[in-house]
Amino acid sequence: MNKRNVVLAFLALAALLVAPHFLKSYGLYLLTYWLVFILATMGLNLTVGYAGQKSLGHAAFFGIGAYTVAIMMKAGLSFWLGLPAAALLCFLVGLALGFPALRVQTIYLAFATLGFNTAAWLVMRNEEWLTGGTFGINNIARPSLFGMSLDGSLAYYHFTLGMTIIFAALLWGLLRSPWGKAFTALRDNPIRAESLGVDIRGYTLLSFAIGAAYAGIAGALFASLVQFIEPAPFTVGSSIMMYLMVVVGGPGYFLGPVLGAAVGVVLPEWLRFAQAWYLFVFGTAVVLLMIWLPDGLLSIPDRLRVRREAREASAARSAAAARHGGNA
């Protein structure tokens, strides 16, 4: 990370620490909600953006994480047991979901994962003995950390911020390791990658499993944030929304989910003034964004750089041609 990025990171952190003091309780809730979705979509960005696997089942993992923590806490177990259990369970289920990706790709894989999401959602809705069905599970407690209660909105916000930073740093490290290059090679050209010794089966499964674990952790944080869960937030529609967040932010850009989740979580709130026209305005904004920026918002600097380089190369060619003409 260069010096400029370090400074920007510190400024962003300072803003995130100061912002809650200027917000009312709903604003603080929304900010925490945004952090939870950053974490969830960071996992999806690994699967979709870095490894190139089309997944429309991410909300199922988000739900599995949320229900794991809720059920365990209802059984009297600690959140701190529930959180790793949620991550581990999602990792294992994600690993299993990766197997279809070894046989099918593109839209066919998307449909396979969509089917998985539907099946998982049906379990959440129908297995009342376990999940409470459509009545859900309420009164989910917030955890304590080193004896400090995280019950308050501000305390829980700080906790979620800390968790998001820790897991973002872990993902950053993973993507800077040789694994990051292997995931990118898998996305860009799996046949070439395999011919160079990249275990495309292993990395495909890992991209699903790690992405799912991130969704599981986000789901666990979500359960304690909203303190009541039912199947509605874990539908295929939610998976599509998460996919949209990744695509809008910029798939394969590390900070893409930060912007994407802001568009998915915060923008709808800003568009409330449009009332009944809200979905129309939101949909139109997304369509326009996809037309003008198919690689997402974070591709803007790259597009500007490519344009500048093309302009410079063109100027250099013109100058060389002028010199050549002058010499002739």
Place this chain on the structure above:
Amino acid sequence: MSAPVLEVRDLRKAYGAIQAVGGVSFQVMPGEIFGVIGPNGSGKTTMFNSVLGQIEPDAGEIRLNGADITGLSPLELNRRGVGRTFQTLQVFGKMSVRDNLIVAAQEHKGSMFSRMFAPGDSGLGPKADELIDLFRIRHVADKPAGSLSYGQQKLVDIAMAFMSEPALVLLDEPCAGVNPSLVGGISTLLKELNARRGGSFVVIEHNMDFVMDLCHRIMVMVEGTVMAIGTPAEIRANKAVLDAYLGN
């Protein structure tokens, strides 16, 4: 006499009623540059892809340094020291040239688990720089490979096949689509790599001047079978080859 690095015995592959490869046998010796030529549809690529695990042969045996490798996957072949290039460009467009070279060898370093904690360049930076200098692509080393000209990408593509120092490299039309002025450069590079590292190469190519200049021995394939194997001089003098393929 030393044992062959690659030995192909009676390789056969049919697509329905069409016999693409019908009983091909040849050997590639240590340090040898072995050319494969033949008209379109002569079975060169099918033979190549059978050796490289892209398609499963119907019959025959393929041995690498004496070990049976018939039907092994491209991944397993790479782990055993087989490198390759493809007919079309196959670089990772969004990665820098240096990262393309590093990813081409990183999976040979340690276990998958240990690579999670390894530095980003897997300690392969100096080796990548060595190839970058040899291929004269230092000025574009940090640029995305996809932003380079076709010829530069072709050089990156070829360099990637050599990063893991394989015992055998199969090059599928290394001059395809390349500016004629670069063809001689590629030939010089391959000769230098062969002299420096001592690996064996198998080269499929349509450019006769390139093949005759580069290869120690050449195999001519026609209609899925071997018409002749010999030195460039022997192939040039072979009447059957002249009639069927090279002409006068």
